[in-house]
Amino acid sequence: LYADTALAEKLKRLGAELRFALLTSEASVANLADAPESAVKAEQLPLAVAVVASAHKKCERCWHHREEVGQISEHPDLCQRCVSNIDGAGEERHFA
Structure with a gap:
């Protein structure tokens, strides 16, 4: 924007x-x-x-194209946000 x-x-x-x-x-x-x-x-x-258009791979869970997809060995098809939501404390949003 x-x-x-x-x-x-x-x-x-x-x-x-x-x-x-x-x-x-x-x-x-x-x-x-x-x-x-x-x-x-x-x-x-x-x-x-x-x-x-994004040059990054698509997360299999949220479908966002993120740089870290493919770089997390435990979850190679997920972005960091989804890994946090699955295995961690989860994301914290304030607005959207």
Whole structure:
């Protein structure tokens, strides 16, 4: 996402949970002035969106494409979040 300063501050408050609010594997917020020409601009908000396919493997449990999938020997088909939810204390969310 590319947003003006005020909107970017609000979006960044979600932290890592922004990806859950947007139903995507990963999300980040950058300055609206840095948006590429290919970004789709919102009509009513100071916001532009650029989508890029992930290069990471898909977690078999949550279907998010995460860097750590394939790197956890006990659960090679899962992401760290799912391993924590299965074998650990589980994730803690605050917003989404």
